[in-house]
Amino acid sequence: MTLRQLRPKSRVWLTAVLALSVVTSALAAVSFGPRVMKRCQLWLENRRGFPLTFQTDRLDLGGVPLTKPARFKFQFTNASEEPVEIEDVLSPCACNHASVAPRRLQPGQAGTITGALKPSFGFQDEKFLVRLRGYKLTKPLEVSAQFSNGVFAAKTLINLGRVRQGEAFEHVMGLKVEPWSPAWPELVRTQQGVVQARLVKRSGDAVDLHMTIPGTATRARSGPVGDVIEVLGRGRSPEAPLLTLAVSGEVESSIAMTPTGAFFGLRQPGRADQSINITGKAPLRIVSLRHKDPRVHLRSERLSPENSVVRVEVQSPIPGIISDEAELVLDNGEVYRFPVVGRFVAKE
Numbered sequence: 001m002t003l004r005q006l007r008p009k010s011r012v013w014l015t016a017v018l019a020l021s022v023v024t025s026a027l028a029a030v031s032f033g034p035r036v037m038k039r040c041q042l043w044l045e046n047r048r049g050f051p052l053t054f055q056t057d058r059l060d061l062g063g064v065p066l067t068k069p070a071r072f073k074f075q076f077t078n079a080s081e082e083p084v085e086i087e088d089v090l091s092p093c094a095c096n097h098a099s100v101a102p103r104r105l106q107p108g109q110a111g112t113i114t115g116a117l118k119p120s121f122g123f124q125d126e127k128f129l130v131r132l133r134g135y136k137l138t139k140p141l142e143v144s145a146q147f148s149n150g151v152f153a154a155k156t157l158i159n160l161g162r163v164r165q166g167e168a169f170e171h172v173m174g175l176k177v178e179p180w181s182p183a184w185p186e187l188v189r190t191q192q193g194v195v196q197a198r199l200v201k202r203s204g205d206a207v208d209l210h211m212t213i214p215g216t217a218t219r220a221r222s223g224p225v226g227d228v229i230e231v232l233g234r235g236r237s238p239e240a241p242l243l244t245l246a247v248s249g250e251v252e253s254s255i256a257m258t259p260t261g262a263f264f265g266l267r268q269p270g271r272a273d274q275s276i277n278i279t280g281k282a283p284l285r286i287v288s289l290r291h292k293d294p295r296v297h298l299r300s301e302r303l304s305p306e307n308s309v310v311r312v313e314v315q316s317p318i319p320g321i322i323s324d325e326a327e328l329v330l331d332n333g334e335v336y337r338f339p340v341v342g343r344f345v346a347k348e
Contacts, residue, residue, distance in 0.1 A: 050137050051080035052105075052130070061117075061145040063152050063178050069116035070124075070145040076113070078105040089113055090129040098128055119147050121244075122156060150181020151231055151242040153209075160213065160249035165222060165334045169213035169249050175231070177205045183233025185242055195227040195247050211247060219335060222253035255280045255330070257338060262312040264322070264342025272342065273313040278328075280306045285331040293324040296340050300328075316344040 054076045064070040078084050084105050089098040098115030105111055117124055123146050130139040146152055153175050160169040177185060185207055188197040194217055200208045213225060226248035230241040258277045278286070283305035289298040297313040314322055324340040 050139050051078060051082070051084050051132070051135075052076045052086075052139060053079045054139070054141070057140065058142040059144070061143065063150075063176075064117075064119070064145045064147050065178075065180055066119050066121060066147045066149055069119055070143075070147070071116045072114070072143045074113040074141055075110065077110045078107055081107050083107070085133040086111075087131045087133040089115075090131060091115075092127065093118075096126050096128075100130075113141070115143075117143060117145055121147055123147075148178075149233070149240070149242045150178045150183075151185050151207075151233075152176045152178070153243060153245060156243075156245055158211070158245055158247045160211070160247060162250045162252055163218060164252050165254065166215045166219045168215045168218070169211070169225075171211045171247075173209050173211070174202070175199075175207045175209055175243070177207060179205070181233075181242065183236045183242065185231045186234040187232040189230050189232065189238075191228040191230070193227070194225060195229060197229050199231070209245075213249060218251045219333065222251045222336060225249050225251055253336070254282065254332070254334060255284060255336065257336070261339040261341070262314075262326075263339070264314060267316075267342055267344050269317055269319055269344045269346065271313065271315050273311060276310040276312065276338070278308040278310060280308075282306070284308065286310070286328060287331050288327075288329045290327040290329070291324050291340065293322060293340070295322055296324050296326070298326060312340060314340070314342060316342075319344050319346045 054074055056074070059072050059074070061070045061072060086100050086103045086105075089100055091098060095118040096115065098113055100111060100113045102109075102111055113128075113130070115128070117126055123144070125142065125144040128141040128143070130141065153173060155173075158171065158173065160171050163169055175185065185199055188199055188209070190197060194213060196212045196214060198210050200210060202208050209229075209231070211229065218225065226246065229245045229247055231243040231245075232238060233242045236242070256279045258279070262274045262276060264272050264274065278284070285302065286300040286308055289300060289310065291298055295314055295316050297315070299311050300308055301311065302308045310328065312326070316322060320343075322340065322342045322344070325337050326340050328336045328338065330336075
């Protein structure tokens, strides 16, 4: 059956449907055409690959004096069969810059990217991004450097692990001294006095740093423990350490306290009490409770071999602040400290 053999009304409907199909196809081509073209272009680029080949895409500059920038150079070649133009070399930090020469390369032509990292004490790891004109693909480059006064450690954040209360932390780490170091490391000091540290010369340009947190420092605490170690040079000002290290560890607790202290908040003058539940991983016995503030009263009650409760009572007949640190001593020698705080205010 042809279009003329149809009824007039059917011919109108069929013509309208065909016209709508043509319009819809045209709109789809206009809307999705650019997206399809971009995807095809990206697919072709992925098949061809990035046109520039680098000798290396990562540079480790090692130890660099803090007094000068860390300069780097990447060498590359246009491995494609077409001219390539480098549009930009991007850095996430404006303090670090990179330049490229030449920007437009013929097939087989070589070029260089040079730059510098701004001195900043410690380890730096910067990423640069090479962007080409007319290409969606980019090339990441990575540059790392360790800025220092001439003394280097494998790590500046040292985790000593976990020990039980009363046990000691011990750790030895090697330090490297560069020939250009302004001074030989001779002394160490700690900010909190928790860590005991000393230097032992090994051979040549190597020094061992011995770190110890004695058992006496872990016996009366639980949870995180740490300190900051500063390595000082011979004849240098104590305010200008050659190296700074952060040392941390964790003292395991054999009990769980719920809550972790007696917090009374705002109260009217008078009497207030609170209970702290003590749960042990093994049978425990509280042998003594100590505190300093005479307004605080403590007593313990054993509910089972592994469970006890500490009753905390405070009495303040007049407005004031209570801020005390109580000690709980177990039969195994472990000591736990917990806060007792509250504020008594007069009723308005």
